[in-house]
Amino acid sequence: MKRNYNIYLNKTKEFKTITISFVFQRKNNVLDELYRTLLRKILLLKTAKYDTQEKLSIASFQLYSPIVTLKTDVSKDYRSFNLTGQFLNEKYTEKGMNKKNIEFIMDYFWHPFLKDNMFDESDFALCKKKYIEELKSIKNYPDEYSLNSCWRELNLYEFKIPPTEEYLKMLEKITVKDLYNYYKSMFTDSLNIYITGDISEDIPAVIDNYIYGDFSLGSVIKASEYKVDEIKKVQEKADIPQSKLILAYKANGLSKFENEYVSLIFAMILGGGTTSFLHEEAREEHSLCYYIYANYYILFNIMLIESGINSQNKEKIVKIAQKAIDKIKNGDFTLEKLAETKKIYKNVLLEAQDSPLSITNNLIAMVTRGADKLSEKIAKVDEVTKDDVINFAKKIKLDTIYMLEGIR
Amino acid sequence: MEKKEFKGLNLNIYEETLANGLRVFICPMKRHKIDARMTVHFGADVLEFMYQGKMKKVSPGIAHFLEHKMFEKENLNISELYEKNGALGNAYTDDHVTVYYFESPDNFYENLKTLLKCVHEPYFTSENITKEIGIIEQELKATLSDADTLAYNKAKYNSYKYLPYKYPIIGTEESIKQITKDDLYSVYNTFYVPVNMHLIITGNVNPQEVIKFLNDYYKNSFKKAMPVIKKYNEPKEVVLEKEIISQNINNKMCCLNYKIDLSNFNLSPFILQRYLNVLLLNNFSSLSGFTDLIFQNKNILSPVYWFMDIESDFANISFSAEVNDENVFLDIIEKQLQNFDITEKKLELIKKNWISQYLINTEKVVLTSEIINEQIIKYGNIVYDSIDKIKSLNKDLALEVYKNLDFSNKSLAIVQKG
Secondary structure (H helix, E strand, C coil), X not given: CCCCCEEEEEXXXXXXXXXXXXXXXXXXXXCHHHHHHHHHHHHHHCECCCCCHHHHHHHHHHCCCCEXXXXXXXXXXXXXXXXXXXXXXXXXXXXXXXXXXXXXXXXXXXXXXXXXXXXXXXXXXXXXXXXXXXXXXXXXXXXXXHHHHHHHHCCCCCCCCCCHHHHHHHHXXXXXXXXXXXXXXXXXXXXXXXEEECCCCCHHHHHHHHCCCCCECCCCCCCXXXXXXXXXXXXXXXXXXXXXXXXXXXXXXXXXXXXXXXXXXXXXXXXXXXXXHHHHHXXXXXXXXXXXXXXXXXXXXXXXXXXXXXXXXXXXXXXXXXXXXXXXXXXXXXXXXXXXXXXXXXXXXXXXXXXXXXXXXXXHHHHHHCCCCHHHHHHHHHXXXXXXXXXXXXXXXXXXEEEEEECC | XXXXXXXXXXXXXXXXXXXXXXXXXXEECCCCCEEEEEEECCCCCCCEEEECCEEEECCCCHHHHHHHHCCECCCCEHHHHHHHCCCEEEEEECCCCEEEEEEECCCHHHHHHHHHXXXXXCCCXXXXXXXXXXXXXXHHHHHHCCHHHHHHHHHHHHHCCCCHHHCCCCCCHHHHHCCCHHHHHHHHHHHCCHHHEEEEEEECCCHHHHHHHHHHHCCXXXXXXXXXXXXXXXXXXXXXXXXXXXXXXXXXXXXXXXXXXXCCCCCCHHHHHHHHHHHHHHHHCHHHCHHHHHHHCXXXXXXXXXXXXXXXXXXEEEEEEEECCHHHHHHHHHHHXXXXXXXXXXXXXXXXXXXXXXXXXXXXXXXHHHHHHHHHHHHCCCCCCHHHHHHHCCHHHHHHHHHCCCCCCEEEEEEECC
């Protein structure tokens, strides 16, 4: 049959479970985050068949407790909405359970609870209220708050992320009709479906028979390019005992190999573990923090160094970070260190093959951004040289210094 | 070595007790990752113990402090050794135990040696202790920044009079500064003895080879005495029923902590804890409409999270949420606790769910290790017939257990603007 979506199968007898992911993708715009968060809340509440959480929960337990999640992922231009379900293969439960589980998972999106062809007004109002409270109370969670604030300052998208107060105003204006229209519009998004497990022949047919929509086939996400002129410094205050410092770096002109492999080796040497340069100097040498680490975000080609510190030590950490990056730029690290880092990374990739969710996520990355197969990735990591890491260090530039200053 | 079957889960576990008293549990699984974890039966809930013939008292937070210091040796760092071999090694401390572990797909014996070195070769100096205080202070500050942690710590602290369980695992700013080199050696020498530890290995390993390796490693190690810990006569009542903490936050964060005496129950710990969980799942999950109730309540601004732990003869059950009005929250929880009625059908569903979770989780190396470890810590042994025991739970006994629970001792902590 001709489908307007793709189904990617990863057949393996290694697992007791089957993992299935429906990934909707579209161009990113400023309101997507609000709509998709609201949608996630309302779709997970109930379905057409089960109109309370109690009934939904009972149905789930009857199906041997499938795990259903809805999450959004974002790149510079695209935003995806992933409906993922993991359930026990019927070989371990009872015949007919695979079909029932797939339909149960799909019902969250394809057969939501509606009243007069619309989401339920009171459910919507409550979901909106709870979401508003979440946004208002985000300062209760300083790690999350500082990360969001720094992210906003980085201008990673074609549009500007508004400050929380403005975001709240936008959220206030969204009506149940707006949300329902947004939901309906997702039936023309691009859709890819990924399945991992001991998949029987009839499983794709179960999906084909249950699905509807005018979906399209997706496009591949490309790496971002940035302009970094001068370093932005942002400081906010909060009634907390510890300050949260984030140093954000952007990289330009990267090849796919640099963005997917060299970058991660670089970030690991810099701040990836307890023997990283940052950890050794900031924590072990100077006792300035409990944690300091560097994370690289492939979809945005940015790196964040995060640490919890006393506010007066901010400049010391900035200097330590610069010194550590310079050290790598100057090739001041051993081949042994590089080999150890590569080994850790390869082991992570090897271990990912033990997890149906990691295998599925890699399959998604292969389709949406042209990532390599897990087995090919291991060979590519081996190809990273010391010069590659040095060159990468030269391409990364400090963009923003963000601090949430603890004043308690 | 004894081979035992974890019934219904397609898992075999090899058990052996070495001459020095160390209990070893090996669960072969065909996966890339191998997980090894050494558990020391010493956590934050022990502050007084017999040492050199008399009772010794140490500061809150010492178990966690010791965990940090075990990674530092005279001329090397344990993390470096792990990373050289491509492994991820770490540790954590909770109220009851300290667990050291590594995960890696290769160099298994090298990594195992590192794990054993980590737990058996202490190196404490006054200088490296002072350095660690700064690091732990920052760790403590990070936990105090979160309103939910603050509320939970306070409610737990106000619930207990004597039990060291009342203190945060990490200790307090004052208590960690009081820890000395001698204190660390005293707890190390008392508790870090093989007879007070157990080792779990899950993954693609040969059990016979592992045991041979361990026997060689420990050939000069002999069995020492089990530690003697101070017992407390903890009252049933809480110390303080309500406390308000001021912090500049938007929504109020509440934690309601119940202290429930279990000393009169004559059931095995596994069965008793399952019945307590039946009560919590039946009354405080989506299964009973509780989630619908919370969702529709405008005074409760977040989901209600609950957590149960057992300490000495007490079940410690806490409920947390962001709220507009703490009285509404209190009222809802109290009402849910006042009524417990479960149908056979719901009990069967809960049992089915637990069995499904066991099946799903035991396809993963780390979760399998965690299941095994949790059972040894909580019940002293692996409950090989867990699934049969779950199937045997019945409605009448669930109601009987509920009737004998006393929910009158509770402490409420509120973090709010002010």
